[in-house]
Amino acid sequence: MDRVVTASAASGTVSFVAGTTTELVRETQLRHALAPTAAAAVGRLVTAATLLGASLKGPERLTLQISGNGPIGTIVADAWSGGEGVIAARGYARNPLADLPLNARGKFDVAGVIGKGQLQVTKSYEIGQPYVGVVPLETGEIGEDIASYLANSQQIPSVVALGVLAGPSGIRAAGGIIAQLMPGSDDATISTLEANAAAMPPVTTQIVEGADARALIERLAEGLELRPHENTYEARFDCRCTRERVERALVGLGRDELLKISREQPETEATCDFCKRRYVLTAADVEELLARLD
Numbered sequence: 001m002d003r004v005v006t007a008s009a010a011s012g013t014v015s016f017v018a019g020t021t022t023e024l025v026r027e028t029q030l031r032h033a034l035a036p037t038a039a040a041a042v043g044r045l046v047t048a049a050t051l052l053g054a055s056l057k058g059p060e061r062l063t064l065q066i067s068g069n070g071p072i073g074t075i076v077a078d079a080w081s082g083g084e085g086v087i088a089a090r091g092y093a094r095n096p097l098a099d100l101p102l103n104a105r106g107k108f109d110v111a112g113v114i115g116k117g118q119l120q121v122t123k124s125y126e127i128g129q130p131y132v133g134v135v136p137l138e139t140g141e142i143g144e145d146i147a148s149y150l151a152n153s154q155q156i157p158s159v160v161a162l163g164v165l166a167g168p169s170g171i172r173a174a175g176g177i178i179a180q181l182m183p184g185s186d187d188a189t190i191s192t193l194e195a196n197a198a199a200m201p202p203v204t205t206q207i208v209e210g211a212d213a214r215a216l217i218e219r220l221a222e223g224l225e226l227r228p229h230e231n232t233y234e235a236r237f238d239c240r241c242t243r244e245r246v247e248r249a250l251v252g253l254g255r256d257e258l259l260k261i262s263r264e265q266p267e268t269e270a271t272c273d274f275c276k277r278r279y280v281l282t283a284a285d286v287e288e289l290l291a292r293l294d
Contacts, residue, residue: 002235004054004087005213014193015055018216019179019235020207021089025164025174027237028091030069035099036166038072041106043164045077046091050235050248052146053079055086061127066145070115072098078240078274088238095165108164112163119145119250121153129247133159143176150180157181157190159197159220165204173207175236177216192223197250239275246270246279247289255293262286 004019016022025043028034034042047062056062068074073094082088082223103109117137124130133153138144162176179193198208200219211219218226249288250258250268261268261283268281 002214003215004233004235005230006052006054006229006232007214007217007221007226008187009221009226011225012227013189014180014221014224014261015180015215015222016050016177016180018213019047019051019054019233020173020213021050021235022171022207024050024089024235026123026171029171029195030059031046031237032096034093037099037108037110037113038093039166040164041072041098041113041142041169042075042077042091042096042112043091043171043174044110044162044176045075046089046198047162047164047174048142048146048160048178049077049079050087050089050092051178053081053178054087054231054233054257055155056081056087061124063120063122063124064146065120065249066114066117066137066142067120068115068117068140069119070098070113070140071100072113072149073125075114080240082236088232088234089235090237090239094271100271103177108166110142113284116139116140116143119149121149127195142146146178150178150228153162159193159199161197161203161220163204165208165226173204174204175207175213177203178218179220189224193220196220196222205235239272239277241272241275241277243279250286251289251293252282255290256287258293262290281282 002023007016029039063079068077075093077091079089098113099163100109102114121133123235138148143160143162147158150156159179165173270279
């Protein structure tokens with residue numbers, strides 16, 4: 001089971017959120033038949049959304065969208081509260097088959113498959129307009145781009161480490177950690193955190209060796225006094241699509257277009273970008289939607 005844990009250290013001047021997302025990323029990869037490099041890119045973004053989703057309250061929703069000029073096109077990840085103690089998340093790539101050879105470091109070439117572009121972060125609320133922040137991609141490696149967003153748009157200096165490890169049989173490990181410096185952080189704390197981040201093994205290496213979310217935090221927080229209290233969440237794949245949403249989208253096309261569809265198409269099919277669930281409406285179903293407009 002995937003877990004997300006939050007904690008703080010150094011008298012509350014550093015906050016941490018870490019998680020193992022192996023099952024979540026595996027489910028995403030299987031639903032979309034993602035090529036290895038695409039799986040690494042989408043997996044990192046879904047992991048980032050899941051970690052940032054730990055701070056959401058009530059019906060709030062977080063959407064991360066990367067639009068680049070690389071072969072993968074746009075990738076999107078959503079996170080929201082899936083109930084008490086649960087963070088729900090989902091993600092997709094416009095081109096799930098995008099793939100490249102390993103880079104010079106022997107890692108997935110996520111930067112190459114994304115290219116140059118921008119990261120958009122949208123926080124939606126039950127009432128009121130959503131908050132939208134946009135920053136240019138720094139490296140395309142996603143972790144560095146999330147850190148850039150937090151520093152430039154939120155004024156929160158952060159360490160962000162995200163990882164996806166895949167093999168011939170699929171996703172072997174996935175997870176991440178985010179450490180944020182809060183007001184009051186002193187130079188000693190900052191230096192310790194920077195040194196720990198530089199010396200820390202890759203997140204997926206730690207997970208394969210048995211580390212859970214708490215262990216990831218303990219590694220990055222070494223030398224900083226961790227507070228004993230923490231919040232723990234289950235992270236799981238979920239989707240917000242419903243037949244009712246599909247029907248509302250069709251109604252939004254207008255009466256003339258619905259009438260044309262009902263006359264020319266025996267069946268109208270819609271497939272969710274996020275979960276690949278298919279919704280099929282017959283001509284009679286579309287006629288019922290027309291009747292609602294009368």
